[in-house]
Amino acid sequence: MVETMEQSEPHHSIPGESGAPQSERYWEIDAIRGIAILGMLFYHLLACLVLFHIIVEDPKFLSYYNTYMLGSGLFILLAGISMILRHERMRGRTTKEYYRALVIKALFLLALGFCITIASWIGSSIFLHNEAFIKFGFLHMLGLSMLLAIPLLKYGKWNIIIGLIIMAVGAFIFPFINDPTWLFPLGIHGEDFMQYTQDYFPLFPWYGVLLLGLGVGTVFYPNGKRGFKMFKPGKIGLALAKLGNGMVTLFIYLVHIPVFFVILWIFSAITGIGFL
8 A cells, every 4th residue: 555545536525624535435335234234123122022021032032143143244344344445435645544544443433332331331230130241242342353454454355364264263263262261352251251241242253254354345345446337226225325324323233222122111111011
């Protein structure tokens, strides 16, 4: 990557920033993210219904967990691709500014993750009377993975192989290692660890999924530009793309569980159906 990012094709400026170019969003990326957010909403609604004892957590319910993990994997894969797309969205900026933007976003996600840790600890203590709070959840993993991925950007498509290796270690080796438990952010923890956390996304294998996204993004979106032809979206595609816009998705992610919780709490108080 050269010191000043490549100039090409006419572009639009970012409002309020003279000379700072910004390319269009690629609707297919946002649409896939929109599908993933719908899957996450569905699974978390079911989880809240189980929490309120409105439905029973049976083998059929547990099968939806695979859908949730698939949706989460899509989010993380797209986050890796988005790190490549940001290169194009910052045309005209220096490489230093590009890296700084990635670091700021990663630190922002980490800060949100720690806020969720505090909120979940308070919520668990008050409402559930236990200590099963979020110790290393989705945003912790995503923010830290982005920071760790920045030095590997230079390896381009080779990140596919690196990512697959990390995924394999996380899936087939770390589950059989139970000590030391303080390495739980990596995926090493005791057998009873999952009883004391509400959400858990260890770096192994999920960091590998983000690196896989970096590699895939390099192949299909070289220098952040679409390297293939794509048809125009229909109404459904546009709706999913709006839902999957980065800031919209983050807002939904942050508020949907508290909203589900409050609605079900009110519903249970009024109807007598369900309880905590």
